[in-house]
Amino acid sequence: MSFYEAVDPLFASYVLGNAPVKKLATGFDWVEGPVWFGDANCLLFSDIPNNRIMRWTPGEGLTTYRNPSNYSNGHTRDQQGRLISCEHGTRRVTRTEWDGTVTVIADQFEGKRLNSPNDVVVRSDGSIWFTDPHYGITSNYEGHQSEEELPCNVYRVDSTDLSITADVTDMGCPNGLAFSPDESLLYLADTGRVDDPGAKKGMRVYDVDGNATSGGRAFHTINPGASDGFRLDTDGNIWSSAADGVHCISPSGDLLGKILVPELVSNVCFGGRSKHVLFITATTSLYSIALRRQGVQHP
């Protein structure tokens, strides 16, 4: 049985015939938020219900990076290579400095507490963009059950003065996000409120002009599953989580193919020596696959 499924024949050229999907580690409850540290040759990812960030190192395996992690979820790195983390438990976004101290990047907007920051990207101007759905406060599983004080917005934080702006305010529950390679487009996934079973879900794409976002047109709806998290390759293809693996979506919104993974996928990131390895967080396990693709990295 093949480890991939080509919907468009082009997809067969994206995979390597002899590079399988590998299970790197397992035994978690719900993993998400992978981020690659090339200079340290390791991957960090969140095991959210167990309140910890794990570190996987090629050839060495698994260690714990941070416990407790304040139920951290999505991660990225800024221009200085520092770890930026979304934390459900403390309802904030933080930056881990090189000396290990933690700086709060955002924990409120207009005097009200954020919900539970979920996923985060840094643009090449240093601004930090993150989604703030309510998933981390709707139960005690991935954080602390609590009331919402704000709508589920997408925010941007200025890297110099840490001022915060609500950039996208018309989504039900924004989750994964990523910029196109030239940063002219922002892809955002709406995975729907838990108290609204009929919520409209799917990926949308916004035009970005400076700090202004507009448009928000429907782009692609992952099926089966949801676009919880995704990353782009250097040609602008979107590699998104799905229930049956990782789906590769073209810049025009068409499904090109799938990497088949035996567990429901939450998120992905590119890493490895040439950013040619796709790391996949999927329910209880961490997987990887080497591709004939390269991930785009911002900044």
Ligand code: MG
């Ligand atoms: Mg997410």
